[in-house]
Amino acid sequence: MNAEPILALLDVTPAGVLAPSAAEVLGAAATIGEPVAVVPVPPGADADALTTAAAAAGAAQVIRVSIPEGSVVTPLVDALAAAEELVVPAAVLVAHSLDGREAAARFAVRTHRALLIDTVGVGVDEEGIIAHHSVFGSNYLVDAAATAGAPVITLRQGAVDQRAVAVDSPPVHTLSIEPSARRSARADAFVLAEISSSRPDLRRAKKVVSGGRGLASKEKFALVEELADALGAAVGASRAAVDSGYIPYAHQVGQTGVTVTPELYVAVGISGAIQHRAGMQASKRIVAINKDADAPIFAIADFGVVGDLFTIVPQAIETLKQR
């Protein structure tokens, strides 16, 4: 059987390497067809290294497109449009990252395709390709499909576990795209956020330790980081902790932040407001520390400790270290 081509737009980081979402998008594509990677090559990036990385992550073909300096999103749309003329895809998969989802959005409008967004996986039934959504704080699982044509589907980052098999020297096409006549926003130099590279990435971590307003100050929030390090976990936060400046927004878990589903989620000094739960209640195991026995977080915790986090957390860290 000849698998149908699936276009997979890969995210490339500002540093010029494949983003972690790339393996997820290729992994999902491989479950429904043959992944054809569209690799945007930003100025100064090593196109061959990107190609090799895409092949290692399972690209059966690689379509490289150079991206002009100072541009945002629009060239990615032009790249997808050029790529779909080369291969006639059964679906177009894109990461639900900021750039990815906006490229998907503009591309779907431009080419009159159905758009299925923020999905947690894809599959095939008798009638074709379907997309799985996890909505309203993971309380519902909803499957959707396009009424006709190849759909454009975005994949929630960190949600896809499948990985495609590495491909040995796949065919490579290098496309030079005619920039579309549309006006585009201009981008200035990128300012990389200070992200601790020694800790796992929040969206993909097996363990997450999050802190809330109960930490009381930016200095004391370090306690959450210490517990995270003792567990090898990523650091998350409630919106109250982010709003109070304890930690940058990128760490916010919840409805207006990141959705996580790790093996272990530890909530420290977090009340468990419904908007926070929306981003973490599908975690496999939930542990909570809060001095208020009535805090809603306890209603979904597998293991809860009622008490002062400033004595409980140091003792827990101590015990873990002694082991």
Place this chain on the structure above:
Amino acid sequence: MHIVVLIKEVPDTYGDRRISLETGLVDREGSERVADEIGERAVEAALTLQAASEGSTVTVICMGPASAETAVRKALAMGADSAVLISDDGLVGADLTLTAEVLAAAVRRESPDLVLTGNVSTDGGGGVLGAMLAEHLEVPHLTNLSEIEIAGDVVSGTRMTESGTVRLAAELPAVASITDALPDPRFPAFKGIMAAKKKPLTRLGAEELGADTEGARAPRSIVISAAARPPRAAGITITDDGEGGRRLAEYLIAEKLV
């Protein structure tokens, strides 16, 4: 300067939000309905931009059920000059494709210099509408902005991305979306609430906007199944007796979570 702000009515996130297992659509009857917070912030941002540029006007556009008039009136009470409410049975359960098409048609009637949206809605959660609209209108988009300014005919701002921040700029007309890093919406004053009653509110249907409600021009996304996840049961909760931290660590060790 003419600014259009898009606002949306959503099920209250503080309440129990439901999906109808028959249709897979949001069960609007089953949830309290409110103006989406991010849309109100966008109104606030528009009013701030308006104050900085004399002779500017702000128009709010909302597509939603008739009840969304409450959200629209609130935006007028905050200070928007006029509003458009698009309500139509043919738009119930509209997917992104149809929503973007209808909103683009409504925006075109206004010929604005700037369209402002929220970055992500709390129910759709897509964060794609601004970009879709920009493609329909063939204008640049600057989205996920934590700051926004207009100088002359250039709109600029700071885009927050997963890995950092980047300054963006574009000539008007353009579509911009803002994040919740921008200031909280103001509370409508009594005077504003009274004045809102006299402000123009245009009601439009799908047909007047030439909407393709049947999906004849472009394919749609449809729900094929919906299931509720079983609710989570609470486990053990202990009260710290001086050994709470140790017991927590022992739990993690016993459950092989470390």
